[in-house]
Amino acid sequence: MSKTEQSRQKKLAKKRKKEVAKRKQLAAEKNAMKSIVGQISAAQRAPIIGCYVANGLLDNERSDEIGGVTVGRPLPDGRVVFVCFLVDKACLGVKDAFARLVTPQQFSEQVSQFSSRDPMTKCDPTLAKKLVTDAVDWAGRFGLKPMGDYQRVSRIWQDVDETACEQEFLFGRDGVPCYIQGPNDSPELVHRVMNTIGRHLGDGQMPILVTDDDIEAMEDWEEDDEDYPGDEQRNLRLDQPE
Template identity: 65%
Template sequence: MAKTEQSRQKKLAKKRSKEIAKRKRLAAEKNALRSVAGQIAASMRLPIDRCYAYASLMDDTEDDGAIGAVLVTRPIPDGRVVFACFLVDKACLGVKDAFARLVTPAQFSDHLDRLRSRSKLIKCDPSVAKKLVTDAVQWAAQFGLDPLGDYERTSRIWHDVDESQCEQTFRFGRNGKPCYIQGPHDSPQFIRRVMESLSQHAGEGNYESTHQIGAPEGIEALFDAEGNPMEQDEMVLPDGDKILRIDHADD
């Protein structure tokens, strides 16, 4: 009888140990989803769901250095999706902002509908979108300009996408030269850093600079007084479009 009771206690202890380990694992997974790195890591279990880009970014019939967004979603096992946004500046800066958020599919769909009501969005293959973004980053890098925003962590959302599968080529700059579009809210420090970098890497006469005329709602509002990307609820494009930094979905 004693041996039977001892065996039962061992089984109960083993069961409790498994339950405790499970609770710890679930708590760790939930805690990990509070960070961008954790969210993207969780999304790696499933393939990319949706990928869109502003049509102006894909249209190279005019050498105008378009600015627009690339949107990517990847689901996680609990039904939510990681929504990544890359704000591409084909004129000069490459990637002007990048961020990722964990949202519900309904939140992303609502956001997508709002964007479609204002601008032309096109579905594109992830390899095409990634090539556009990475080419923009590489093009800006030759002028000493690094991608802004949370680019390094956000770009992990398509770590398994092979952009070499895309045969499309993209043009950058204006008339083949980088053209820094200064917004009315770009700080003197940020402007100076960009202009000095262009002067050093492109050389005098090999780049252009122009002022963006518009309301304070322009894309320049992404930067603070020090020229750093600001944490805010939305990005506003030059044509008035807004890319919402959607809040995290409820846990």
């Protein structure tokens, strides 16, 4: 084989190697886009297009509020990674977290739908992230970890510096966790949460539990004019008799 032919073969081999590497890279990127982690990673290349917080979460006079924080970031193909955190300022920190892949129109519709049930305000991502991370840190003091898919979807704003926000947020009732039982919260979950909190509270402190029965009683009380007994009857551990 002549030197010219050898040179040509080397160039062809080098070209084929580059083509194979490129195909592998494209295949890897395509496979990555099938997972939420890959979608969020791709979305991080673009700026956040919308960040919204439930109004009640921004009111420190309502430190036991539960509400949503939503974030949207576009993909190169035009779709939007939509992430939602359900923030529980009363007790759990983050009660749920999930991500969806939607169109820009669906993103707007989803925000409008959430806001129709619980009014939301568009805000700077630094404020929203600080609210969420402060809630997680506060709940963590009582042994509670963020729920849902928090660890994965929180990467949506990995590049956002929440320390740039100076706003402070209050949590719990006078700083004490108040677990407000949701309609889908199982007795096992309630038991586990209350006992976890109880093990981390100081001497003489007890977690507060508000059950479905309490909520119904408060609703009935609002219709009547009788004195409502209040939370003092619910300051108990579930492993202790009432």
